[in-house]
Amino acid sequence: MNLELSIVMPCLNEAETLEICIKKAQSFFEKHNVHGEVVIADNGSTDGSQAIAERLNARVVPVPEKGYGNALKGGIKAANGTYIIMGDADDSYDFSSLELFIEKLREGNDLVIGNRFKGGVKKGAMPFLHKYLGNPVLSFIGRLFFNIKIGDFHCGLRGFSKEAFAKMNLNTTGMEFASEMIVKSKLNGLSIVEVPTILHPDGRTRPPHLNTWRDGWRHLRFLLLYSPRWLFLYPAFLLIIVGLILSTILIIKPITFGGIVFDVHTLLYTASSVVVGFQFLAFYALTKIFAVENGLLPKSDRYNKLFKYFNLEKGLLVGFLALAVGIYLSVHGLFAWKATSFSDLKPAETLRIIVPAVFTIMLGLQIILFSFFFSILGLKQKVN
Structure with a gap:
């Protein structure tokens, strides 16, 4: 029986939250009778994340090339599902509540993006600058430059078909990978829809990999260069x-x-x-x-x-x-x-x-x- 859905999580030392993310994804499969797999795109973890994933029967795909975009591309290319849902392994997204994503994908949409501002941002889940400056400004620029009716350009929880991913022809290696996916989908005439999703506080005790100013500039630079x-x-x-x-x-x-x-x-x-x-x-x-x-x-x-x-x-x-x-x-x-x-x-x-x-x-x-x-x-x- 062919796999319908692959849930791909980029991983770099996510031992604190990886287990709960995998279990939530697997519970989604069971609850909604979805034939799927969990793919952990490991970007060189040294904290035992690989062993946790293997113990829980998730498939580990080593990706030696560093970077958020590289990790996701490696995991997505190795995924066997007809549909892919990607999300961070920090427990900020609830992988047990993906009903809207799979529903929109089954309807034939090429790219389904979560909107955290419509679904709700829990207290402490998003830094002040990201919530009131970075995300709104960059999302506005993206809408203006490319005429894309998307309210949250940088939500990390999104789904797409394997066929649509091939058409995107993504090239970036870092955090701007998220912007490139939306822009390339629009430029290639793919259908894009948004669904509300809830953003929870990061479950890790260590700081996130995201660098506010550096990664914000990389997103802005990408939007300028592609327009x-x-x-x-x-x-x-x-x-x-x-x-x-x-x-x-x-x-x-x-x-x-x-x-x-x-x-x-x-x-x-x-x-x-x-x-x-x-x-x-x-x-x-x-x-x-x-x-x-x-x-x-x-x-x-x-x-x-x-x-x-x-x-x-x-x-x-x-x-x-x-x-x-x-x-x-x-x-x-x-x-x-x-x-x-x-x-x-x-x-x-x-x-x-x-x-x-x-x-x-x-x-x-x-x-x-x-x-x-x-x-x-x-x-x-x-x-x-």
Whole structure:
């Protein structure tokens, strides 16, 4: 008879709480007539955790590669169940109450995530910073960046099918593994649902492996790196649009605001904003190509259209036009200087010509170089 469910617990010196977690999981199997197994993904315990698991007939899977993500990946890959439910072995989650998880998985959902804020956080179960700052902020960013309607991004109790796990193609090795699972599920079009779950106080006497600031930053870094739109594209649009508008106004005349005059010196900054904005735009495109071609992000219709709308010829045309404008303005500035017999110039008037000339030349050259690099990266796409 095939196994329906594997309960996978990452383990690193969990001798204090491992037995109660395994017994609760096994009681769930018996009570609800579920044919399952308990898999202990041991990450190098030295406190006898392996012997406890073996005595209770749980299957121990040694995972030598250190890290929360590594331990879980090792245990999940070794699991034999059609469905997987993962959870920490610190007795903070009740493995005897998994009815909602298995019910949602049987309904065909790919990923079922616990929501501790809906189910309840027992007194002392979650540090103040995690409860009121870390989890809410990171969950909000995850919802905003990826349009995922999940209220608790970092609940460690979650279930999924073995088939869905293969589609996720998870790569991270640490605590950010939890965020990657949700993001990759969304990007790959998998169905995600939440169920309420209760978080109990950690049953161990030693400090948890979680490091608040380090692991919080790793989650945030992951969300940023996997959302090039928010990291590069939206800032690019902001810098370019604001820079173009302000530069155009300053080229025509100075701006007076609150008694302060903004003139050609400000023009240097606004023009720089346009160039920096284009660099953000270029990084967005190159990061997107690299991530997709290396399997970090799935291909989408928008990605395929990127190569249809933009090619080397179009890029070179735009780049050389910008370069020509810069050269024209430079020549115009030179003739204006010649008209004064190369005498002293009025900086405010001259810089209104020279600043756009210099930055347009820079922008044109960057567009040309980017076009060549973009086309080189796109060769693989054209071959396919």
